[in-house]
Amino acid sequence: MTVATLSIIVLAALLAATLIPGFDLGLGALAAAFILGLAAGVPANDVTGFFPADFFVLIVGVTALFAVAQRNGTLDWLLDLLLRLAGGRLVLISLVPFAIGAVLTAAGTLPAAATAIVSPIALGFAARYRTSPLIAAVLGVTGIISGLLSPLAVYGVTARELSTKLGIGLPGSGPVAFLSGGLLAGLVVCAGLLVVGLWSGGIPRGRAAVSATAHPAGPGATVQDPGPGTAAPEPAGTASPEPEPEPASGGGGTRTATVAAPAPATPQTRPGARGFTLLCMLAVVALSVGFDMNVGYLGLTAALVLQLVFRLPVDAIVSRIPWNVVLLIGGLLTYVGLMQHLGAFKQISDLLTIEGSPLLSLLVLCYIAGVTSFAASSIAVFATVMPLLPPLVAAGVSPVGGVLALALASVLVDINPLGITGGLILGAAEPSVRPRLFRQLLTYGLVSIVVAPLLAWLAFAWW
Numbered sequence: 448m449t450v451a452t453l454s455i456i457v458l459a460a461l462l463a464a465t466l467i468p469g470f471d472l473g474l475g476a477l478a479a480a481f482i483l484g485l486a487a488g489v490p491a492n493d494v495t496g497f498f499p500a501d502f503f504v505l506i507v508g509v510t511a512l513f514a515v516a517q518r519n520g521t522l523d524w525l526l527d528l529l530l531r532l533a534g535g536r537l538v539l540i541s542l543v544p545f546a547i548g549a550v551l552t553a554a555g556t557l558p559a560a561a562t563a564i565v566s567p568i569a570l571g572f573a574a575r576y577r578t579s580p581l582i583a584a585v586l587g588v589t590g591i592i593s594g595l596l597s598p599l600a601v602y603g604v605t606a607r608e609l610s611t612k613l614g615i616g617l618p619g620s621g622p623v624a625f626l627s628g629g630l631l632a633g634l635v636v637c638a639g640l641l642v643v644g645l646w647s648g649g650i651p652r653g654r655a656a657v658s659a660t661a662h663p664a665g666p667g668a669t670v671q672d673p674g675p676g677t678a679a680p681e682p683a684g685t686a687s688p689e690p691e692p693e694p695a696s697g698g699g700g701t702r703t704a705t706v707a708a709p710a711p712a713t714p715q716t717r718p719g720a721r722g723f724t725l726l727c728m729l730a731v732v733a734l735s736v737g738f739d740m741n742v743g744y745l746g747l748t749a750a751l752v753l754q755l756v757f758r759l760p761v762d763a764i765v766s767r768i769p770w771n772v773v774l775l776i777g778g779l780l781t782y783v784g785l786m787q788h789l790g791a792f793k794q795i796s797d798l799l800t801i802e803g804s805p806l807l808s809l810l811v812l813c814y815i816a817g818v819t820s821f822a823a824s825s826i827a828v829f830a831t832v833m834p835l836l837p838p839l840v841a842a843g844v845s846p847v848g849g850v851l852a853l854a855l856a857s858v859l860v861d862i863n864p865l866g867i868t869g870g871l872i873l874g875a876a877e878p879s880v881r882p883r884l885f886r887q888l889l890t891y892g893l894v895s896i897v898v899a900p901l902l903a904w905l906a907f908a909w910w
Contacts, residue, residue: 449794450483450486450487450789451786451789451790451791451793451794452791452794453483453486454483454782454785454786454789454791455786455791455794457479457483458782458783458786461475461476461479461782462889465885465886471774471775472775472778472779473771473774473775473776473777473778473779474774474778475778476778476779476781476782477777477778477781477782479782480494480497480778480781480782480785481494483782483785483789484785487785487789489785489788489789493788494781494785495781496784497780497781497782497783497784497785497788498777498780498781498784499776499777499780499781499784499867501743502773502776502777502780502867502870503773503777504741504743504744504747505559505563505741505742505743505867505871506563506743506768506769506772506773506776506867506870506871506874507743507747507768507773508742508743508744508745508746508747508748508750509563509564509567509742509743509746509871509874510746510767510768510769510874510875511746511747511750511764511765511767511768512727512728512731512746512747512749512750512753513567513875514750514763514764514767514768515724515750515753515754515759515764516567516724516728517571517767518759518763518764519720519721519724519753519757519759520720520721521720521721521724521725521728522567522571523575524721525568525725537576537578537650538641538645538650540572540576541572541578541582541583541586541641541644541650542586542637542641543568543572544565544568544569544572544583544586544587544590545586545587545589545590545593545633545637546590547564547565547568547587547590548561548562548565548587548588548589548590548591548592548593548594549590549591549593549594549630549633550594551564551565551591551594552590552591552592552593552594552595552597552600552601553593553594553597553599553600553626556735557601557735557739558591558595558601558825558861558868559742559867559868559871560735560742561591562587562588562591562867562868562871562872563742563743563746563871564732564742565587565588565590565591566584566587566871566872566874566875567875568587569583569584569586569587569875570583570584570872570875570876570877571875573876574876574877574880578644578649578650579644579647579649579650580876580877580880580884580887581649581884581887581888581891582640582643582644582649582650584862584872584876584884584888585636585640585862585891586637586640588861588862588868588872589633589636589637589640589862590633590637592629592632592633592855592858592859592861593629593630593632593633593634593637594626594629594630594633595629595854595858596625596626596628596629596851596854597625597626597629598622598625598626601826602625602629602826602829602854602858603622603625603626605826605829605830606625606829606833606850606854607621607622607625609830609833609834610833610846610850613833613834613836613837614837615836615837615840615846615849615850616840616846617846617847617850618846618847621846621847624847624851624910625847625850625851625854628847628851628855628906628907628910629851629854629855631906632855632859632903632906636859720757723753723756723757724753727749727752727753728749730745730749731745731746731749750764768874769873769874769878769881771881772870772873772874772881773870773874775864775870775873775885776864776865776866776867776869776870776873779865780865780866780867783865805839805842805843805844806844806904806908808839809836809839809844809849809852809853809904809908810900810901810904810908812832812835812836812839812853812856813852813853813856813900813901813903813904814856814900814901815832816828816829816832816853816856816857816900817856817857817859817860817895817896817899817900818896819832820856820857820858820860820861821860821863821865821892821896825857825858825860825861826857828857829853829854829857829858832853832857833850833853836849836850836853844908845908845909845910847907847910848907848908848909848910849908851903851907851910852903852904852906852907852908853903855899855903855906855907856899856900856903856904859895859899859900859902859903860892860895860896860899860900862888862891862892862895863888863889863891863892863893863895864885864888864889864892865889865892869885869888869892872884872888873885873888
């Protein structure tokens with residue numbers, strides 16, 4: 448047995464061990480990386496080099512900024528504004544993260560930065576209106592995926608450049624076809640999620656009524672009881688001590704959430720706090736999108752400025768950073784980096800390679816992309832499998848359809864907890880729902896490995 452094969456078995460054992468009460472997957476992954484490195488002759492310093500420092504900065508910076516925004520009521524104010532713009536319809540509210548994600552990535556925002564912006568909005572709605580955190584998160588990330596193939600987006604640019612470099616003859620309408628294909632795939636997934644959410648009660652039917660002067664509950668504030676079977680927003684800065692209750696199946700009633708009069712101003716909610724916080728958040732978005740600056744460092748800087756200006760307790764911000772999520776994803780990505788170094792993912796790809804017709808060979812490539820992308824960088828995987836496409840195009844596969852199928856097979860499996868996307872989602876969720884959300888995301892990701900490459904191939908291989 449090779450060390451690469453052993454690393455695959457150990458990864459499966461680590462995931463299975465999450466069923467053991469009290470087992471910490473992040474600690475387990477770091478220990479496994481160290482022991483496997485010893486067995487493979489990889490120095491400990493090299494193993495440490497696989498730790499994703501960029502992920503650490505990203506999630507700490509973004510969650511620190513949104514911790515300030517939640518503490519002073521800015522995030523609640525934004526959610527109320529979006530709710531009023533949607534007429535209170537919770538179905539339309541559920542689509543807001545999808546739309547924001549699609550616009551951000553279509554305009555050229557990197558997927559990680561877009562996820563960092565969209566996740567707190569999506570999970571904020573889920574926490575306030577008791578919608579399904581899984582559906583909220585998947586809708587937001589699906590919107591991000593929908594815009595990834597635009598002419599300005601990272602995947603769209605990579606697809607065109609690699610196609611030109613590899614001699615894949617794309618028609619003049621190729622960029623438009625890429626964007627259309629990505630949007631079509633995203634809208635289909637979005638429609639399916641809405642159907643499932645409405646049928647299961649994960650997305651309540653009806654409207655949520657929020658007063659025009661809604662403020663987060665603070666000291667002395669009271670939240671009116673909206674009545675049996677409904678849910679009021681939780682006070683800002685508090686977490687439910689118990690896991691979120693599962694929405695009742697088929698919840699067809701109208702859900703209302705009416706917030707009482709605002710609480711008296713406190714040092715963290717005094718006049719001007721929300722306006723300045725919103726200005727800082729917009730600056731982070733503008734600088735990360737328009738100037739390709741690191742959104743993690745921008746978030747850290749903005750959070751520090753807000754903390755100093757409004758004299759917020761440091762502990763109130765640092766304690767809200769999801770350190771358990773940082774450990775979880777940091778440990779997993781360290782182990783996955785070692786697996787890549789040992790050639791485990793190449794071994795998986797070799798096992799999936801078979802001889803056949805061009806279309807069947809494209810299906811195999813889609814599965815190679817999907818399986819590898821589950822725990823590795825999707826854009827890196829896409830760039831790796833693209834050089835295998837020209838012979839298939841020469842044998843009759845549509846160049847546009849082939850590129851689309853490979854790209855979507857790579858990105859549709861991104862919604863899982865073993866990467867930066869999953870870490871940002873878990874970091875934005877309420878602490879009480881993270882364990883269950885982790886299991887749901889893992890299940891969704893494992894199912895997507897089987898389903899997504901096949902659907903991408905069925906939809907676009909014939910273009």
